Amino acid sequence: MKLNKLKIGKIETPGNLLLAPMADVTNLAFRLLCRQHGADLTYTEMINADALLSENRKSLLKGLSSSEDRPFGIQIVGSSPEKLRKAALFVENEYRPEIIDVNMGCPVQRITGTGCGSALLNFPKLVYEIISELTDALKTPVTAKIRILERDEKTLEIAHLIEKAGAFALTVHGRKAEQMYSGSSDFAVIRMVKSELSIPVIANGDIRDEESAESALDFTGCDGLMIGRAAMGNPFIFRRIRHYLETGEKLEVDRQAQQLEDFETYVTLLEEHDLFSSLNLRMHAHWFTKGLHGSRQIREKINNLKDGKAIIDLIKSSCK
Ligand SMILES: Cc1cc2nc3c(=O)[nH]c(=O)nc-3n(C[C@H](O)[C@H](O)[C@H](O)COP(=O)(O)O)c2cc1C
Known part of the structure; x- marks a missing residue:
């Protein structure tokens, strides 16, 4: 039995399989479907802090969540601590999510060009400021999602600062921003981060089946696994991995x-x-x-x- 409980702040989930935030993919319907198949915690796609503070936010937020969609995290993206705080306070009030996550990993030019997503990782002081601003202002546990950096020391510096600023958990995608999706997720770096932090660390990148899930947990010692692309069109992956981690056996399915x-x-x-x-x-x-x-x-x-x-x-x- 390798499926462990996951505790982030006050929430405790029976297992530790998370659905990754994915733009245009993890809408409410898809999250509910993954949940039916055993995802323990799901995240909305990233929502821009500026858009959350704009007049037109209504259309953006239409059908964002529902009462069955629990526990869930709302992921926000931005670079100004103040705007992120205001946006986070707005979603906290409006939706009462179990978690508010900050996107610090998106490598797409549209996002990094405005200093957001993985661009933040080049500014450790700003990373610290953002997380501190949010943890000071919110009642909701704050988490962050990062990619790894060129040098291990830099990755560790960022991870420590996020923890020090009061984040309740950290997700690490084991690729550098420049890689986009090439190469493979570096689980050795994820393991190193896990070994240095006291808050839960979630491993992400290339978990696509029962074996890769088991070996990621064994190798990194992480508290949970976050699954992205392998769930697209295949939410049943949560049931398969869950069953395997619980019983050591594979589910036979058509x-x-x-x-x-x-x-x-x-x-x-x-x-x-x-x-x-x-x-x-x-x-x-x-x-x-x-x-x-x-x-x-x-x-x-x-x-x-x-x-x-x-x-x-x-x-x-x-x-x-
Ligand atoms: C279509 C797509 C959209 C994504 N959107 C987001 C996002 O909104 N926020 C985020 O933090 N990561 C986003 N990601 C990255 C995933 O959350 C995840 O970190 C990445 O896909 C690696 O995990 P995987 O190998 O399990 O897919 C996206 C990935 C894909 C493929």
Whole structure:
């Protein structure tokens, strides 16, 4: 039995499998689906602090969370301690999330160009200021998500500062920002961070199946695992990994039937929460039908369908 409880602040989850924050992916419907399959804690995609403070925030926040979506974390992105504090106080009040996470790892130019995401890692003092500002102002536990740096000392310096500033947990994606998604996640660096901190450390990067999950936990000694890309179109991964960590055995599943069933549930959840958008659905359809027989045709047909029922009928008929 390798599935351990995870305690961050006051919340304690029965297991330690987390769904990563992912822009355009981890909307409420997808988070609920991952939760049904055993994700212990999920995060919203990053939300820009400026946007949260703007007049148009209503559309941005439509369907952000629901009462079944617990425990969940809201991830914010920004570079001004003051704006991040105001944005965090707003979401704390409005949604009462269990966690507020700060994105300090996004390597995309649109984000780093404004000094946010992984660009923050070049300014340790600012990292400390941001986390202190938030931990002083909020009742909600604050966590941070980082990438590793060129030199191990720099990674450790940032990790220590985040802990010292009062963060309740730290997630480390074991790639440098310059790598984007190339190469592989460096679990040795994650292990080093884990060995130096007292707060929970969550390992992230390249956890894609039962074996990689088990070895990441064993090797790093981390308190939890965060899973991103492997869950896209495949939320069932949480059930598989969970089962394996609990029993040492693998679940036998008909992958095609499972993916289609999950996609159907995803469509239903989108409709239930009034989140239906053809663009979003096309993207998810792409992931959910990956590797399936006739997937190209299914995706092409979905492009012409406008409502959930028609899409579900199409999925069912493709399954026969
Ligand atoms: C489509 C996509 C969107 C992402 N958006 C975010 C985000 O909003 N915030 C964040 O901290 N990381 C984001 N990430 C990074 C993931 O959270 C995660 O750190 C990364 O994918 C490595 O984990 P994995 O190998 O399990 O995918 C994103 C990744 C992908 C693929």
